[in-house]
Amino acid sequence: MNQATEARRLITLHGIGGVVRGTHHEAQLESSGTQRIGVLILNSLSPSRAAAGDSAVYWADAFAKSGYPAFRLDMPGFGDSDGDPPPELLKFINTGGYGPIASALMRKLSEEFELSGVVVVGLCAGAVSALYTAAASKDCRGLVLMDPYFHLPLPARSWLWQKLTGRISRTALGRAVSNGYDRLTDLRLYLRRNPMPENTNFPLLKCWKTVAPTGMPILLLKAPTTKPRGEEFDYVRYLLEQAGSNSRVVVKVVEGAGHTFSNRAGRTGVRELTEGWLNLYFRLPGYEAYANSFCGEAADLSTPNAQSHGKPGQAT
Numbered sequence: 001m002n003q004a005t006e007a008r009r010l011i012t013l014h015g016i017g018g019v020v021r022g023t024h025h026e027a028q029l030e031s032s033g034t035q036r037i038g039v040l041i042l043n044s045l046s047p048s049r050a051a052a053g054d055s056a057v058y059w060a061d062a063f064a065k066s067g068y069p070a071f072r073l074d075m076p077g078f079g080d081s082d083g084d085p086p087p088e089l090l091k092f093i094n095t096g097g098y099g100p101i102a103s104a105l106m107r108k109l110s111e112e113f114e115l116s117g118v119v120v121v122g123l124c125a126g127a128v129s130a131l132y133t134a135a136a137s138k139d140c141r142g143l144v145l146m147d148p149y150f151h152l153p154l155p156a157r158s159w160l161w162q163k164l165t166g167r168i169s170r171t172a173l174g175r176a177v178s179n180g181y182d183r184l185t186d187l188r189l190y191l192r193r194n195p196m197p198e199n200t201n202f203p204l205l206k207c208w209k210t211v212a213p214t215g216m217p218i219l220l221l222k223a224p225t226t227k228p229r230g231e232e233f234d235y236v237r238y239l240l241e242q243a244g245s246n247s248r249v250v251v252k253v254v255e256g257a258g259h260t261f262s263n264r265a266g267r268t269g270v271r272e273l274t275e276g277w278l279n280l281y282f283r284l285p286g287y288e289a290y291a292n293s294f295c296g297e298a299a300d301l302s303t304p305n306a307q308s309h310g311k312p313g314q315a316t
Contacts (some may be wrong), residue, residue, distance in 0.1 A: 119140075124150075223259050254270060
C-alpha cells in the first residue's frame, strides 16, 4: 500500500519480523542512465524514522532533490511498523541483529523501485547496523557512517564506587589524578603490542575488514572531538589502517555539529558533504561541477584511493 503526500510517499514492505512502514522521498531529478542509486537512512536508537530534530527528513528531502530516491523505514517494533522491539535493543544492534533485516528490506526496495543499488546511511547505533547490513547485502553500494562506535558497553560499576569517584573527581586532587590517568592510559596503549581494548566489538570490526577492502565507497562523518564513552583507542586510525589498498574511505569532521548532527551546523554539514560524496561516486548527469568541488576539499583523513577519488559509481 502506497500513499502519496507531495514529493513523499508512504510505503509498506513485508520483511523479516513483519510489516515495515516507511517514507519514500521521490527523486525530483531522475537519472537518464541505467544506474539508479537509492539512499536508505537507518534510524539510531530513536523510536521514529524522522530521527532527532527531524534531521533524517531534512536529509532525505535534500538527497531526493539532488536526484537520489531516499527512504526512511521504521524497523520492526518501532514507529509505524509491526512487531515488538528486541528485549535488549542495544545488544541486538551491537551483535548485528538488524543486518539481515535491513538487507532483506534493501532487496525489496531495489526490486520495487528498480534501483541498481542502495547507499546506507546511519548515525551512531544506526551506523553499526549499516555496517552489518553492508556485509550481509548484495544491494549495498556505499556507506555513510555518522559517529559510529566500535566498542561494547563497559561493565557497570557499583553505586558506591560511582559515588566515591564522583566526589573525588570534583576536587583539585581528583582532577589531577584523572589527568594523570589519561596520560598513563595513552602511554599504555602506545606501548602495548596489541592495543585493542578488551571491550572492542570484534564482530563489527570483522565486517569492516570484509567491506572496506572491496573498494566500496565509505564516507565517515565525525562530530568535533567525538570520543564515545568507553573509547580510549583511536578506532578511526585503526579502521583506515585495516581498510586495505583498494579501499575508498573518506573521513570528514562536521564542524559545529553535536553527536546527533541535528543542529543547524550538523544538518547542513552532513547534507553538503554527503551530496558531494554521492555526486562523486554515483554521479548524475549535469552534476560534474558539484562533484569536482567535493574533490577539491582536503579530506581530514582518507585512504589513498579515496584521495585520488577512485572510479565514481563502482565498487570493485
